[in-house]
Amino acid sequence: MASTVSRPSRVAKLPPRERILDAAEELFQSEGIRRVGVQAIAEKAETTKMAIYRHFETKDALVAEWLRIVAADYQAAFDRVEAEFHDRPREQILALARFIAEGLPALSYRGCPFINSLAELPDRAHPARQVIEQHKALQTRRLIGMCTAAGLPDPEQAAAEITFVLEGAQVSTQNGSIDRAGERLLRIVQGIVDRPRSPLDASGAAVD
Amino acid sequence: MASTVSRPSRVAKLPPRERILDAAEELFQSEGIRRVGVQAIAEKAETTKMAIYRHFETKDALVAEWLRIVAADYQAAFDRVEAEFHDRPREQILALARFIAEGLPALSYRGCPFINSLAELPDRAHPARQVIEQHKALQTRRLIGMCTAAGLPDPEQAAAEITFVLEGAQVSTQNGSIDRAGERLLRIVQGIVDRPRSPLDASGAAVD
DNA sequence: AAAGAACGATACCGATGAGTTCCCTACGAT
DNA sequence: ATCGTAGGGAACTCATCGGTATCGTTCTTT
Numbered sequence: 437m438a439s440t441v442s443r444p445s446r447v448a449k450l451p452p453r454e455r456i457l458d459a460a461e462e463l464f465q466s467e468g469i470r471r472v473g474v475q476a477i478a479e480k481a482e483t484t485k486m487a488i489y490r491h492f493e494t495k496d497a498l499v500a501e502w503l504r505i506v507a508a509d510y511q512a513a514f515d516r517v518e519a520e521f522h523d524r525p526r527e528q529i530l531a532l533a534r535f536i537a538e539g540l541p542a543l544s545y546r547g548c549p550f551i552n553s554l555a556e557l558p559d560r561a562h563p564a565r566q567v568i569e570q571h572k573a574l575q576t577r578r579l580i581g582m583c584t585a586a587g588l589p590d591p592e593q594a595a596a597e598i599t600f601v602l603e604g605a606q607v608s609t610q611n612g613s614i615d616r617a618g619e620r621l622l623r624i625v626q627g628i629v630d631r632p633r634s635p636l637d638a639s640g641a642a643v644d
Numbered sequence: 645m646a647s648t649v650s651r652p653s654r655v656a657k658l659p660p661r662e663r664i665l666d667a668a669e670e671l672f673q674s675e676g677i678r679r680v681g682v683q684a685i686a687e688k689a690e691t692t693k694m695a696i697y698r699h700f701e702t703k704d705a706l707v708a709e710w711l712r713i714v715a716a717d718y719q720a721a722f723d724r725v726e727a728e729f730h731d732r733p734r735e736q737i738l739a740l741a742r743f744i745a746e747g748l749p750a751l752s753y754r755g756c757p758f759i760n761s762l763a764e765l766p767d768r769a770h771p772a773r774q775v776i777e778q779h780k781a782l783q784t785r786r787l788i789g790m791c792t793a794a795g796l797p798d799p800e801q802a803a804a805e806i807t808f809v810l811e812g813a814q815v816s817t818q819n820g821s822i823d824r825a826g827e828r829l830l831r832i833v834q835g836i837v838d839r840p841r842s843p844l845d846a847s848g849a850a851v852d
Numbered sequence: 853a854a855a856g857a858a859c860g861a862t863a864c865c866g867a868t869g870a871g872t873t874c875c876c877t878a879c880g881a882t
Numbered sequence: 883a884t885c886g887t888a889g890g891g892a893a894c895t896c897a898t899c900g901g902t903a904t905c906g907t908t909c910t911t912t
Contacts, residue, residue, distance in 0.1 A: 452859075467766050470678045473899060484860055485901080495900065545768060551815055552763035558675050560753060572821035596816070596828040603815040604808030607759055613780035613807065620804040681869060692891050693871085703870065 453491045455481040460502050465549055469499055469556045499553070500564040506549050507571035514578060525585035526629050529598065532579075533625035536602050537618035540609045547610035551603065575599075589633055597628055661699045663689040668710050673757055677707055677764045707761070708772040714757050715779040722786060733793035734837045737806065740787075741833035744810050745826035748817045755818035759811065783807075797841055805836055 459481035521527035583591035608614040667689035729735035791799035816822040
């Protein structure tokens with residue numbers, strides 16, 4: 437703990453860039469992007485505004501970097517799940533749902549950083565928004581892969597359904613409309629992966 | 645120009661309060677709450693900032709009023725559906741899903757006003773936030789009622805599932821991760837209301 | 853030891869935010 | 883015609899925003 441490369445003297449303080457990102461993480465998550473000023477981040481990070489602008493071009497760039505990290509964390513969770521239940525796609529999907537379900541209490545009343553950030557970034561050209569959209573697109577692709585591997589009749593439809601309930605569980609937790617959202621979410625996803633493959637499954641013939 | 649004070653005769657100009665609310669509606673929906681200044685609303689409403697403050701205590705009150713109206717619109721849609729398919733709860737639920745599904749293209753990339761506003765209002769004591777939470781709670785209650793009437797085995801669970809997919813469809817439309825979200829949503833909800841009541845339904849024994 | 857990069861702090865910039873003061877014009881009543 | 887009043891609107895206050903400029907200090911490197 438006391439060992440550091442460059443010896444930031446007494447307290448084992450992380451380098452400024454990390455402290456800034458940690459502070460931004462906390463504040464953006466709990467308060468939202470636009471409510472949090474650069475000054476506030478600096479204070480929480482025990483540094484100054486100038487230091488922030490030495491490490492990040494603009495506030496928007498800091499926001500984008502924060503979301504990149506959050507996205508990477510989610511990706512890592514995906515990776516872990518995929519590795520832990522190798523070749524058992526059904527378990528992978530369930531583990532994923534469990535991961536989200538277990539995260540719900542922590543998000544409580546504050547919500548998913550992606551969903552919230554999206555609301556604050558109406559401009560699709562915003563760098564942070566592109567981070568989100570790419571991340572979501574990638575997650576969807578991976579989920580479709582799992583659904584395919586799990587032998588679900590219509591993998592894309594199943595992936596859409598799972599995506600919907602995962603997102604919806606987070607939103608409903610945030611607005612407090614559904615109690616025990618975590619448990620409910622797990623049961624729903626179980627229902628999806630264990631859905632009986634009825635022979636009269638009308639994949640393509642339904643809607644259109 | 646040619647408009648008179650007490651007679652909106654020539655141009656069918658709505659009274660100031662309506663114009664303000666219409667302008668706020670458009671701007672809040674497309675830009676978000678915090679991005680939109682009172683001045684901008686005044687300009688779009690073809691009036692002045694002072695006029696806004698004569699009709700609304702604060703900006704927050706205007707936001708709350710806007711959300712009250714949106715909530716009332718949703719309630720009205722609920723009412724219509726309930727009336728149109730009286731005593732046919734299955735059709736009511738489907739019509740509700742259709743209502744949301746048909747609204748998706750309009751929301752495209754911008755999202756649901758409730759979800760978005762929630763993200764911008766971390767303070768649960770905020771009047772507008774309370775409007776949202778009450779609205780969502782009420783909607784959930786009504787949906788549970790429909791599910792019960794439809795004879796679904798576990799109405800609360802079914803209502804939760806429907807709520808999740810409805811919210812999730814909106815979020816996923818906003819972030820562009822799921823294509824044809826509307827069609828997919830409809831098929832999912834159909835699947836829920838038409839779910840075969842399997843005798844081996846394992847309500848409580850599933851999760852743990 | 854010297855040079856150079858990174859750090860910390862303060863003060864500043866122009867823009868914009870919400871909310872207010874105050875005047876001025878248009879009207880109804882007398 | 884004159885007065886009183888109410889609404890409209892420019893201009894203002896004060897705070898805060900994102901972003902910069904400029905200091906002196908500290909640490910790394912050579």
